Amino acid sequence: MTAFPTGTILGYPRIGRRRELKKAVEAFWAGRIDESALEATAAELRAANRERLAGLGLGRDDSSIPESFSFYDQVLDAAVTVGAIPARFEDLRDEDGTIGLPAYFTVARGEGDRAPLEMTKWFDSNYHYLVPEIGPETVFSLSSDRLVREVAEAAAAGLRTRPVIVGPVTLLALAKASDDAPEGFDPLSRLDDVVAVYVELLAALKAAGAEWVQLDEPALVSESLPASTGRLADAAQRALAVLGGAAERPSIFVAAPYAELGETLAVLAAAPIEAIGIDLVRGAVPASLPDLGGKVLVGGVIDGHNIWRGDLDGAFGKLEALRALGAGTVAASTSTSLLHVPHDVEDESKLDARLVSWLAFADQKVAQVVTLARGLAEGREAVATELDAASAALADRREAPGVRDGAVRRRALVEDDFSRAPYQERENAQQALNLPALPLTTIGSFPQTGDIRRARAQFTRGELPQDDYEDFLRSEIDRVVALQEDLGLDVLVHGEPERNDMVQYFAENLDGFAVTENGWVQSYGSRATRPSILWGDVSRPAPITVSWAAYAQSLSVKPVKGMLTGPVTILAWSFVRDDQPLGETANQVALALRDEITDLEAAGIAIIQVDEPALRELLPLKKADQPAYLDWSVRSFRLATGGAAAPTQVHTHLCYSEFGVVIDAIRALDADVTSIEAARSRMEVVADIARYGFDHGVGPGVYDIHSPRIPSVAEIESLLRRAVDELPLRQLWVNPDCGLKTRGYDETVASLRNIVEATRRVREDVVVPA
Numbered sequence: 001m002t003a004f005p006t007g008t009i010l011g012y013p014r015i016g017r018r019r020e021l022k023k024a025v026e027a028f029w030a031g032r033i034d035e036s037a038l039e040a041t042a043a044e045l046r047a048a049n050r051e052r053l054a055g056l057g058l059g060r061d062d063s064s065i066p067e068s069f070s071f072y073d074q075v076l077d078a079a080v081t082v083g084a085i086p087a088r089f090e091d092l093r094d095e096d097g098t099i100g101l102p103a104y105f106t107v108a109r110g111e112g113d114r115a116p117l118e119m120t121k122w123f124d125s126n127y128h129y130l131v132p133e134i135g136p137e138t139v140f141s142l143s144s145d146r147l148v149r150e151v152a153e154a155a156a157a158g159l160r161t162r163p164v165i166v167g168p169v170t171l172l173a174l175a176k177a178s179d180d181a182p183e184g185f186d187p188l189s190r191l192d193d194v195v196a197v198y199v200e201l202l203a204a205l206k207a208a209g210a211e212w213v214q215l216d217e218p219a220l221v222s223e224s225l226p227a228s229t230g231r232l233a234d235a236a237q238r239a240l241a242v243l244g245g246a247a248e249r250p251s252i253f254v255a256a257p258y259a260e261l262g263e264t265l266a267v268l269a270a271a272p273i274e275a276i277g278i279d280l281v282r283g284a285v286p287a288s289l290p291d292l293g294g295k296v297l298v299g300g301v302i303d304g305h306n307i308w309r310g311d312l313d314g315a316f317g318k319l320e321a322l323r324a325l326g327a328g329t330v331a332a333s334t335s336t337s338l339l340h341v342p343h344d345v346e347d348e349s350k351l352d353a354r355l356v357s358w359l360a361f362a363d364q365k366v367a368q369v370v371t372l373a374r375g376l377a378e379g380r381e382a383v384a385t386e387l388d389a390a391s392a393a394l395a396d397r398r399e400a401p402g403v404r405d406g407a408v409r410r411r412a413l414v415e416d417d418f419s420r421a422p423y424q425e426r427e428n429a430q431q432a433l434n435l436p437a438l439p440l441t442t443i444g445s446f447p448q449t450g451d452i453r454r455a456r457a458q459f460t461r462g463e464l465p466q467d468d469y470e471d472f473l474r475s476e477i478d479r480v481v482a483l484q485e486d487l488g489l490d491v492l493v494h495g496e497p498e499r500n501d502m503v504q505y506f507a508e509n510l511d512g513f514a515v516t517e518n519g520w521v522q523s524y525g526s527r528a529t530r531p532s533i534l535w536g537d538v539s540r541p542a543p544i545t546v547s548w549a550a551y552a553q554s555l556s557v558k559p560v561k562g563m564l565t566g567p568v569t570i571l572a573w574s575f576v577r578d579d580q581p582l583g584e585t586a587n588q589v590a591l592a593l594r595d596e597i598t599d600l601e602a603a604g605i606a607i608i609q610v611d612e613p614a615l616r617e618l619l620p621l622k623k624a625d626q627p628a629y630l631d632w633s634v635r636s637f638r639l640a641t642g643g644a645a646a647p648t649q650v651h652t653h654l655c656y657s658e659f660g661v662v663i664d665a666i667r668a669l670d671a672d673v674t675s676i677e678a679a680r681s682r683m684e685v686v687a688d689i690a691r692y693g694f695d696h697g698v699g700p701g702v703y704d705i706h707s708p709r710i711p712s713v714a715e716i717e718s719l720l721r722r723a724v725d726e727l728p729l730r731q732l733w734v735n736p737d738c739g740l741k742t743r744g745y746d747e748t749v750a751s752l753r754n755i756v757e758a759t760r761r762v763r764e765d766v767v768v769p770a
């Protein structure tokens with residue numbers, strides 16, 4: 001066995017420093033480049049990343065550089081590798097059974113009548129993975145040698161890399177039962193079959209020159225999956241017994257990121273594998289260690305989730321603590337893949353230098369790992385200068401102006417600030433809005449066209465004067481309002497043309513935030529976001545959205561929704577200060593939004609939507625941590641909206657369909673209307689809502705905006721009928737799953753027309769004429 005590297009990272013960003021992969025993939029989808037051109041760009045990107053990592057100090061030939069590329073998603077990669085695609089895509093295989101790149105993208109994005117895989121959040125991050133569909137009929141077979149080819153590609157360039165793949169337990173734990181599966185079928189029951197394919201894969205990786213392989217098993221740390229931690233641990237034991245016993249294989253490193261591994265560490269310690277990775281940022285150093293049987297213990301001490309340079313000395317201390325507990329060989333790593341952080345602080349020319357000195361993006365984190373590894377090899381003295389420099393930056397951050405702002409901290413809160421009038425009273429007062437049954441609305445954004453992006457870019461570069469830019473935005477709002485009137489929607493939106501991003505826009509207009517130029521992070525597939533950095537106390541220097549909302553309202557007699565992003569989502573999609581409890585930071589953001597709502601009401605806006613799509617995402621993976629989270633997150637939303645008068649209808653929007661998981665919290669938000677994603681899961685969520693007895697307004701989405709597919713009238717009608725069957729009419733709203741900003745106008749208009757027509761048909765049947 002060759003030794004495990006003393007320092008490594010669990011994975012590296014895949015999108016490219018300037019989002020090269022996004023551009024190439026989208027060009028391929030649009031037919032502007034062919035498959036070989038796309039493959040060539042991807043290969044260049046991988047080569048550049050490997051060289052970069054070697055340049056930062058990871059070894060060229062010691063397996064410390066992870067082979068962690070993906071064209072779209074790592075869960076889809078694993079599913080495709082083992083051939084686990086739904087029956088509706090089976091005919092897309094090549095003659096030899098291989099699933100090629102075009103087929104891979106079709107599974108991800110859907111095509112015609114073939115719905116894509118569902119998408120959902122990856123653990124407690126803002127990354128979305130595709131949900132595999134597995135049933136008794138799924139035939140597992142090695143169906144892609146992509147990872148093997150990537151290892152060979154690296155070897156040809158003189159590098160021995162470490163292939164990374166989602167492990168079998170996590171693959172099945174994240175899967176859902178296929179459409180053809182019998183009621184109650186559990187994908188984990190297919191473990192032995194899937195493991196047999198991993199055995200083949202390991203042999204192929206070994207033959208390609210891999211000395212180590214990394215199996216990512218984050219499912220083992222989660223208490224939020226359908227399978228219990230005990231069942232997952234049993235599954236890991238079974239799977240690893242087989243994989244470890246395989247005749248031809250690389251050494252196996254099982255990584256368990258995102259939270260504390262807890263008792264499952266003993267299971268991995270007893271398994272026939274060679275290295276174990278634990279998350280020591282989200283999890284504590286264990287009180288004692290099981291007998292590791294000579295395995296390497298890889299301490300994830302550098303935060304893969306956040307961008308702070310942090311306490312490097314403390315990180316080194318954790319590794320020393322593992323040694324003191326008797327771990328034979330200890331290695332340094334990141335707590336998770338670096339896919340959640342941008343590439344490089346050096347790419348930021350506009351950030352304040354003092355702020356920069358407190359930050360570490362992916363490349364700086366690699367350097368931190370390299371430092372820690374040197375410390376492990378040569379002793380603390382050898383890296384004392386680096387550890388001290390990080391400590392000095394941390395101390396500087398504590399003292400810097402703006403980190404604590406007296407005016408923000410003096411605003412006292414009383415319990416009344418967290419509630420509105422009783423729901424009944426509000427519902428009565430809101431009758432004045434005069435809405436029809438099944439009111440039609442959208443979630444807020446309309447397509448962000450090339451024109452909009454160009455105008456914004458010109459404005460940002462100073463090439464377009466502010467007045468001209470604002471004229472342009474008003475003409476966009478004119479168009480979007482006219483379109484909605486023409487379509488026959490009931491509650492209109494202004495379309496959000498002024499927003500590059502629903503969080504960044506607020507970050508740019510609030511004090512306490514900094515915005516990056518190139519700090520892109522993959523959200524899903526080819527989509528990336530640029531999280532802002534929340535570094536100081538938050539306050540609102542001036543109204544933010546009021547003039548746009550008021551302008552849109554001046555164009556129509558129908559109500560126009562004011563559109564705000566909620567405190568939890570602003571936190572979830574930013575890189576947030578880690579020096580005070582999140583709840584405290586959330587309340588600062590909430591107070592700024594509360595003032596904005598007061599101003600919107602004064603400007604004549606009767607419906608205000610406060611989006612909280614990230615509420616579920618921040619839910620801690622450990623049950624014990626969940627009540628405290630739900631408490632502060634709900635309270636911050638209630639603080640933001642608690643000042644709204646009874647006749648003001650407060651909406652919220654959530655971007656996922658696991659309503660059941662956080663339904664108590666959703667009720668506690670006490671929004672008058674909640675819109676949620678439901679189209680991809682074909683309204684499954686409506687049954688949950690009905691069973692629970694949720695009685696406020698609800699808009700289950702009828703149009704999956706993550707896919708380019710246009711839903712037919714019949715399809716939407718059947719979704720709506722399902723909703724109408726399950727829930728009282730007075731509660732139901734009709735809307736897409738989410739905002740329309742990523743879609744084109746043609747598909748948007750066609751889809752909305754179909755939604756309006758389907759609603760008309762359903763109304764005809766179910767609405768009793770007054």
Ligand code: GLN
Nearest residue numbers: 443444445611613739740
């Ligand atoms: N109002 C936002 C939009 O329509 C909501 C988006 C979201 O929830 N992700 O774009």
Ligand code: ZN
Nearest residue numbers: 613655738739
């Ligand atoms: Zn959404």
